[in-house]
Amino acid sequence: MISSRFSKVISWAYLIALYGFIFLPVIVLVLFSFQDGRLPVPPFNGATLKWYGEVFADNRLMAALGNSLMVAIGSSLVACVLGFCAAYGLARFVLPASRLQRGILIAPMTVSYLIIALGLxxxxxxxxxSLSLWTVGIGHVVxxxxxxxxxxxxxxxxxxxxxxxxARDLGAKEWQVMTQVTAPMLMPxxxxxxxxxxxxxxxxxxxAFLLSRFDVTLPVEIWSLLRSGLNPKTNAIGSVVFLFSIALLLVLELLVFRRTAKK
Amino acid sequence: MAAASLEDQENRKAWGFVTPALLWTICFFVIPFIVMTAISLATRTGREIVMVWNFDNYITFFEKAHLLKGLFVSLEITFTVTIISILLAYPLAWIIAERVPQKWQRMALILAVLPFWTSYVVRSYSWLLVLAKNGVINNTLIWIGVIAEPLEMASTRSATIIGFVHFFVMLLTLTIYANLVQMPPNYRRAAADLGANGFQVFWHIVLPLTLPGIMVGAFLTFVLCIGDYITPQILGGNNELALPQIIMLQLGRRADFPMAATLSIVLMGAVTLAYIACARWLKMERT
Structure with a gap:
């Protein structure tokens, strides 16, 4: 009885310790993005939204944010369409060397991004x-x-x-089957x-770093911000990015997984 | 006759669906890889790349101590990170699967991987905030009075390892948890009925059954860790360079494309070896 209670205490202590480790950098990042002072480190001088103001007034950062959104949405659309068509072809028809084809399509997953970037x-x-956001987009589709x-x-x-x-028996053409029957069924x-x-x-x-030149994406712009060392402005843009990703995750959870769970 | 032509028609349609994706992967992945391999057999004269088709770059790699050391630094960091991450993540996944009430488990998991969604560059920067000379830990310790002088924690290998471990603990907790909950509870009950104690159940039943999942996670950790430039560059500083840092150095300051390509192929060789080792081990385990 005592040993079970002891192991329970140990478990919860471990859980809390590891959650602390996992959350420490995020808490520090977000907390000191509100720092009223020039350094995002303790002591905390008081809250201000000044750095967020600076982030949104920074044209280069905002341009990079726009570029990032454009590249992310564009390259994901292309990747999804290509991926869906290939999956449809390989799952619904018998093709020669289909194992090899699947292998080729999956191969980039096993290679470091650095090597993909260098090859391109x-x-x-x-x-x-010449390098541009287009070349970055091509890389991201890969x-x-x-x-x-x-x-x-x-x-x-x-x-x-x-x-x-x-659907085919009822006279639907192949592209009609694909877009009106298969795609809606696989929407999640x-x-x-x-x-x-x-x-x-x-x-x-x-x-994005190696394949872009003048117009850059947000992570590359943040990277060049890092040269100025510890700076609450970097905290602020980091927190904005974090919030954006969480929002995206919530949309995914509500739109996709909730719906699949219901089914 | 009619049947054959119908089949032909079907096949043509199928190729129409698969070809665009295949072409994309071949044009922007397979061919670039071949080009890069070819360039690793070239040499640089001034700013020009001259094809000489020999292995001089590879020989240079094994002769120059600072290049070879990069590979070893990367391997050491990667192995350390993989082992520490597994050791930290396994108990966490176990506690979430066993001790946390069923209805809170999903929430606990989402929380455990939440910082995953901070930007990769920003995550390393956040650790810099924590570990820097005037960072959170040093300032707090000085404020409490534990230390008088700030500790040197950033720009060390430990900082790189901490940054990596943070990322991979989250990843491995997910994969190990998925493995743990897939395991039928009957196995453990049966072992307990036959007189095994808690530790024996874990050692003889649970661990062997979850090992394949751990290996998959470990391989993922290995691949992502050994190829990463950001974390060692931001947290490790320039005292001791990992292989990706050396590759970027060849590209940037020295504009030595052939050498960068050579080092990348070496990096890929290391990953391939790790893959073969993992695959063999998993196959052995199954038979």
């Missing part, structure tokens, strides 16, 4: 394509396509096949793939 950089340099394909492919079950066959996993891609692209640094 070498190739763009070689062909003479890393998100395997993810979209895998998620959507995994959710294509046999029971949907019968419904598709019924398509949305999950899309939102995951958006968060990955939104947060990605090394590809």
């Amino acid at each position: 950089l070498s190739t763009f340099n070689w062909i003479g394509i 890393i998100n396509l395997p993810l979209c394909f895998a998620i959507i492919y995994a959710s294509m079950g046999d029971h949907q096949k019968n419904i598709e066959r019924a 996993s398509i949305l999950a793939a899309f939102f995951l891609s958006v968060t990955f692209s939104w947060d990605e640094f090394i590809i």
